Amino acid sequence: KIIGVDETITPEPPTATATIPPRATATTAASLPTATAVPLPTTLAVVWAAQPPVIDGRLDDTLWNQTLPLTFAVHPDANDNSSAVVRLAWDAYFLYAAFDVNDTHVESAASTPWDGDSVSLVLNDQEYRYSLPNDRSDGLSAPNAYAAASLKGTTSLDNSSDRDSGYIVEMQIPWPFIPSTAGSLAADLLSVDHDQNPGGTNAAPTIFSKLSWDGDGRVDTALQQIELRPMTPAPLTFLNLHNSDTVAHNTALVGEVAPEMTDGIWVFVEPLGGRIYPQTPCSGENMAGSALRGNGRWETHTRFGGEADVGAVFNVRLLTAAPAADQELSATMLSWCQNALFPGLTLDELPPGLIEYQRLVVTRNSDSYGPPPPLAETTLAGTAEITSLSDGDTAPHIFILSGTADPGANAIWILSYNPNGRFYPQSTNPCQNLHTVYDEGHWQVPVSLGLTEEVGKPFHLYVVLADAQANAFFDQKQAEWCAAGDYPGLQSVQLPPGIEVKAHIAVIRN
Known part of the structure; x- marks a missing residue:
């Protein structure tokens, strides 16, 4: 129990x-x-x-x-x-x-x-x-x-x-x-x-x-x-989930973590009266692993039941796993991912070394995808707007996004948040370090929204201002990804400090 x-x-x-x-x-x-x-x-x-x-x-x-x-x-x-x-x-x-x-x-x-x-x-x-x-x-x-x-x-x-x-x-x-x-x-x-x-x-x-x-x-x-009593006051919490919330089928969960908390962080989803499902991605740099961390936060992408489970009630548990328990959970999840079978676990099958820090009860809504996680921002001088699209519009796979800005000493970056729960910096030519073009109060950049087959899915577009260090981070990532021929994107906890969102809209791929 x-x-x-x-x-x-x-x-x-x-x-x-x-x-x-x-x-x-x-x-x-x-x-x-x-x-x-x-x-x-x-x-x-x-x-x-x-x-x-x-x-x-x-x-x-x-x-x-x-x-x-x-x-x-x-x-x-x-x-x-x-x-x-x-x-x-x-x-x-x-x-x-x-x-x-x-x-x-x-x-x-x-x-x-x-x-x-x-x-x-x-x-x-x-x-x-x-x-x-x-x-x-x-x-x-x-x-x-x-x-x-x-x-x-x-x-x-x-x-x-x-x-x-x-x-x-x-x-x-x-x-x-x-x-x-x-x-x-x-x-x-x-x-x-x-x-x-x-x-x-x-x-x-x-x-x-x-x-x-x-x-x-x-x-x-x-x-x-x-x-x-925990080892420190409130060392591990949810930021974007609360008791009695409704949640989408696919939801990115993010929270705060104390720096001295070094054990693995896991989210367990449990249908009422059902088995326990540790949440982890089956691809990416932390495949089958515990939640990613960065800037005092943790993040994991969570799936609540199946497509037909609208209205179902779930327990959501936020836990830490000591090293041996973390390794055992990761090995189990890797096996599930490799076999594309996710049978869940009983309480008796969970490894020792777990601590529960928060438990919430939520209900599935009819949305396929939840909202983007909240970003850790700083305050930067300057303004920026999107003028070529409005919130709720449809947008093609590839197009030119444009707007106005007064960025001051900061750089302008456009980030797309895709249904896979990752942020993608957009560039005019990432291989030549050409990113958002800005001239006399106007900016524009080519945008690619996801994969060809992702018609009808929601995407989010952000205009952020970035200080010198954040600008260098994005520039380096684009160069690395171009050289590798692979653009894996970033989870919110991997975004650099020194950015501020100046505009944000949601669009549907047409």
């Missing part, structure tokens, strides 16, 4: 230390106590683990000093006021937990270890329990799961003749779903305190109490929330 935004949950801001008051009374094993009231809704922030902790049952990792402690259990007086504090951290592969338990009588229950001194973390309906001296629930027996414990100070296990200090447990829990920073996810924390019957079962004279963060003392519910 992918966990993302649950719009029925409005988490409260986390505090530096969230403390839950005791909710149980001590008794003998014949009448096991449960919580008598549910604590107020609480959300705990989980920090990003830039460096994973060493799981050794010690709290000497720097990471644990950077986390928010939660006192989730304070056992009653009959149990000598033992308490349990947890700290949580995460990365793309694991949720890390560090439990610090104060307990004056540390005891096990040999034949029923779940009744001995123990701590548990519950994600959805899966319990990850560690009981002293070394018993683990099924969750902690999963591949790559790990836990370690240590006794504090002079603590001795199952020795009623001394006064103990407590114990520490560290856990490394593989994500059972794709972790998401897009909202809260259900979790619970439990603590069992077993006293006055060292190593024995929960029969008289055992003093036993079991406390949980959500107050019901059960492992099959998780009513509280944890919130995964």
Whole structure:
């Protein structure tokens, strides 16, 4: 199950230390106590683990000093006021937990270890329990799961003749779903305190109490929330897609990315109740790869269903993939592209190492092609207009486009945005470095709109002013493409800084 935004949950801001008051009374094993009231809704922030902790049952990792402690259990007086504090951290592969338990009588229950001194973390309906001296629930027996414990100070296990200090447990829990920073996810924390019957079962004279963060003392519910904090504020977002939008069959998606985000960026499209389709081009320089990046942005071209899927609803997920996951996704997509078969993936087939940063729900509209992505622009002095065509006109395959301009010190460039989602600089003769011709307030340039067979498709024409560096970039690209005999075009994130759009129209190829 992918966990993302649950719009029925409005988490409260986390505090530096969230403390839950005791909710149980001590008794003998014949009448096991449960919580008598549910604590107020609480959300705990989980920090990003830039460096994973060493799981050794010690709290000497720097990471644990950077986390928010939660006192989730304070056992009653009959149990000598033992308490349990947890700290949580995460990365793309694991949720890390560090439990610090104060307990004056540390005891096990040999034949029923779940009744001995123990701590548990519950994600959805899966319990990850560690009981002293070394018993683990099924969750902690999963591949790559790990836990370690240590006794504090002079603590001795199952020795009623001394006064103990407590114990520490560290856990490394593989994500059972794709972790998401897009909202809260259900979790619970439990603590069992077993006293006055060292190593024995929960029969008289055992003093036993079991406390949980959500107050019901059960492992099959998780009513509280944890919130995964990303490594930086808003490191990965959509720019041109919002919840409840309608989208065209073919849409270029673009967003912002923090410079320190180095993992691969992927967009997954998922028909409601269907399989998951990673989005990637099957041609070009990033064939079968993750999204292209440039100028603090990312971009990928997305297809929502088939031609007949107008009105269909899709989940759109924005994720990062750690290097191994990125390579596995790319290999899968390359195979799909080469075989022209796109079967989709189930959740179980996705590689570990994914993090979801945003999830939106959109509906397919009847358009075949979406609008061009927004361009990253600067502000340049000067003006330019198109006079030979108007927005909504039809245009032939090859023609002369013209207009007026006062470009100042800047160069005039015409860019066509084609149905394949790429921008193409237009030139009078790209092989001789002759581009837009400008004379006494007027400009013109030959324009070629796509392929011969693209009749009836939408094209966009831009007049941009370019500063000296951007002008040199376009000039060099045209020379390179001419020499290679191939004009692959540019995605929006590949356009140079130092341009400003002065005019833009949409036309239909006739």
